[in-house]
Amino acid sequence: FVTSWIITQILDALGKASEKGAAEAGIHVNAQDTDQLQQLILLLIEMYAFPQIYEAVVSSRDEAMYKAIVAKSNEHQAKKLVVVVGAGHSNGILQRVRSRGL
Numbered sequence: 028f029v030t031s032w033i034i035t036q037i038l039d040a041l042g043k044a045s046e047k048g049a050a051e052a053g054i055h056v057n058a059q060d061t062d063q064l065q066q067l068i069l070l071l072i073e074m075y076a077f078p079q080i081y082e083a084v085v086s087s088r089d090e091a092m093y094k095a096i097v098a099k100s101n102e103h104q105a106k107k108l109v110v111v112v113g114a115g116h117s118n119g120i121l122q123r124v125r126s127r128g129l
Contacts, residue, residue, distance in 0.1 A: 034069065034072065037068075037072075038065045038068055038069060041064075041065070041068055042061050042064065042065050045061070045064060046061060085115060085116065085119065086119060088116060089116050089119030089120050089123065090119075090123070092112060092116060092120055093119075093120050093123040093124070093127075096108070096110055096120070096124075096129070097129055100129050108129065
């Protein structure tokens with residue numbers, strides 16, 4: 028909800044600034060052109076920001092799962108351990124196990 032609101036505010040500000048600049052230059056900009064510009068800007072934001080947001084979320088989940096696995100392993104003094112995780116998290120967790128150990 029907050030992200031949507033922020034993006035809406037950014038798009039509104041960019042749209043108004045573009046319209047003002049065009050008006051000062053004596054160019055009339057119709058609503059359809061403004062909508063298309065806002066859609067283009069939103070697409071560019073999505074292409075740039077969403078992969079980074081996804082990576083940050085996955086990385087933080089990998090870290091949380093790794094810590095939980097280590098805690099359970101220590102709690103039960105496990106010599107062998109079988110852990111089932113989703114494919115999206117397996118590489119991140121394995122990387123942490125290899126670099127930090129259990």
